[in-house]
Amino acid sequence: MSLYVYCLGDGLSGAAFEGLAGVCGSRVRVLALGSVAAVVSEPGDEAVAADEENLLAHNRVNAAALAVATPLPCRFGTRAAPERLERYVSDKGAALSSALARVRGRVEMSVKLMWKSEGRKTEVESEEGGALRAAAGGADLGAAGAGTAFLLKKRREILGEEGARRRAEEAAAWLASGLGGLAREEAVRSSPSEAIIVRAAHLVERAHVTEYRARLRALAAERADLRLLTSGPWPPYNFSDIG
Amino acid sequence: MPADEEFEIDEDAELSLLETLDHVLDRGLVIAGEVRIAVADVDLVFLGLNVLLGSVETVERVLGERERRVDFLSGRAPRAGE
Numbered sequence: 001m002s003l004y005v006y007c008l009g010d011g012l013s014g015a016a017f018e019g020l021a022g023v024c025g026s027r028v029r030v031l032a033l034g035s036v037a038a039v040v041s042e043p044g045d046e047a048v049a050a051d052e053e054n055l056l057a058h059n060r061v062n063a064a065a066l067a068v069a070t071p072l073p074c075r076f077g078t079r080a081a082p083e084r085l086e087r088y089v090s091d092k093g094a095a096l097s098s099a100l101a102r103v104r105g106r107v108e109m110s111v112k113l114m115w116k117s118e119g120r121k122t123e124v125e126s127e128e129g130g131a132l133r134a135a136a137g138g139a140d141l142g143a144a145g146a147g148t149a150f151l152l153k154k155r156r157e158i159l160g161e162e163g164a165r166r167r168a169e170e171a172a173a174w175l176a177s178g179l180g181g182l183a184r185e186e187a188v189r190s191s192p193s194e195a196i197i198v199r200a201a202h203l204v205e206r207a208h209v210t211e212y213r214a215r216l217r218a219l220a221a222e223r224a225d226l227r228l229l230t231s232g233p234w235p236p237y238n239f240s241d242i243g
Numbered sequence: 244m245p246a247d248e249e250f251e252i253d254e255d256a257e258l259s260l261l262e263t264l265d266h267v268l269d270r271g272l273v274i275a276g277e278v279r280i281a282v283a284d285v286d287l288v289f290l291g292l293n294v295l296l297g298s299v300e301t302v303e304r305v306l307g308e309r310e311r312r313v314d315f316l317s318g319r320a321p322r323a324g325e
Contacts, residue, residue, distance in 0.1 A: 005274060047281040050268065052260055059263045075271035077280035088274050110262060199265070231262045237270035 003031070003040040003085060004048065005078045006061040007235065009071030010100055012037045016068045020061060023054040028061055031082070033089040036096055039065055040085075048077055062235040070103045072096070072242075073235040095242040103240070106184060106203050107233035109212060113171050113198040114227045164192035171226060172198045178219040182212045187238040196229075201238035209233060 004023055017028040022041035031038045039061060048054055058076050065071040080088065089096065168190045175198065176186060183202035190198055204212050213230070220228045 008272065047279045050280045055263050055267055056260070058267050062267075073267075073271045075269070075273055075278050076267040077278040078272070078274055079277055079279050080274050085274065110266070231259070234266055237266040240270075240272040242272065 001042065002045050002079045002081055003038075004043050005074050005080055005085065006039040006041070006058060007065050007071035007073045008036050008038050008089070008096060008100075009065055009069055010036055011069035012039060012065055012071065013068075016064050017061065020064055021057060022061055023048045023057045031085070033086055034093070036089050036093075036100075038085055038089070039071070050076065059235075066107065066233065066235045070100075070106060071235055072099055072103065072240040073237050074240075075237075092242060099240065099242045102185075103203065103236045105207075106205055106236065107209065108236040108238055109183075109202045109204050109209070109232035110230060110234060111175060111198075111200045111202070111216065112196045112229040113175065113200075114196050114229065116225055116227045161193070164197075165190075168192040168197040172200065174223075175200060175219065178222075179212070179215055182208055182215055185239060201234075203236060203239050204233075206233075 004026065006022070006028070012030055014030045017030065017039065020028050022028040022043065024043035026041035026043040028039060028041045031040050041061075055076060062071065062073040065073075172188050172190055176183070176188075179202065182204060184205065185203040187201040188198060189200075202212070209232075216228060216230055220226075
């Protein structure tokens with residue numbers, strides 16, 4: 001028998017999950033493993049489909065745990081036989097206790113940064129055009145031969161990538177600086193060439209979530225070129241791995 | 244200050260699903276067991292962190308579709324019929 005595992009935590013009891021459907025409609029229960037408990041269900045041994053219903057069910061169970069005490073949420077699709085799960089908790093007891101202490105009383109908040117409009121693109125192209133003209137010694141770029149045009153195109157690509165990376169890093173630094181100590185920890189992923197340039201996850205004290213949101217609103221008002229998408233509170237998916 | 248719909252996505256069902264996908268699919272505790280999911284009838288087995296045994300193409304397609312949906316929902320890509 002293989003268990004589907006939603007999260008590990010302390011301070012969890014079955015009452016928090018009563019009547020809650022897990023993945024594939026399975027019944028959710030709490031499995032006590034010493035000082036730590038696992039929230040599990042038994043959806044059968046087939047791989048769980050990564051569809052909307054199951055993805056939401058996985059998070060719904062973890063959100064129910066978060067309502068009681070901040071757990072260590074597992075990745076979607078996590079399976080383990082009962083004896084293997086028991087051995088894992090026993091072997092990793094100290095690391096799990098440390099990880100639970102790290103997230104206790106805290107929740108994860110998510111912020112995504114995107115460029116807001118084509119206006120930014122025009123500004124960027126103008127900036128890069130200036131750099132290119134300077135590199136070409138002020139020559140008319142439109143009159144360049146095929147070889148020169150090829151090299152200029154390559155240079156444009158390099159400048160574009162470097163510029164995009166620099167702007168994404170600046171935006172991430174601006175966000176971190178603006179939030180100050182409200183984010184106790186952060187996990188940031190930068191993707192300069194994608195629609196979402198920065199994905200930031202913050203570990204925030206439960207008592208400070210309202211203040212955190214207010215700070216983000218103030219920050220959003222500072223930047224006409226950026227769109228901020230925020231969500232949460234989430235179980236701390238970005239702060240749960242214990243290696 | 245931007246309009247609420249530009250700022251908060253908590254109440255937007257489609258974006259909430261994207262956010263859920265973003266959080267639960269490749270983040271979270273990995274236990275010594277295995278992570279096993281099925282996407283479009285293809286079973287995928289993940290062992291450990293970001294080590295994939297299965298259909299890489301399928302995962303890339305799913306993640307690519309996720310990015311395109313973000314573009315669409317954020318107004319950076321044209322809506323159908325426009």
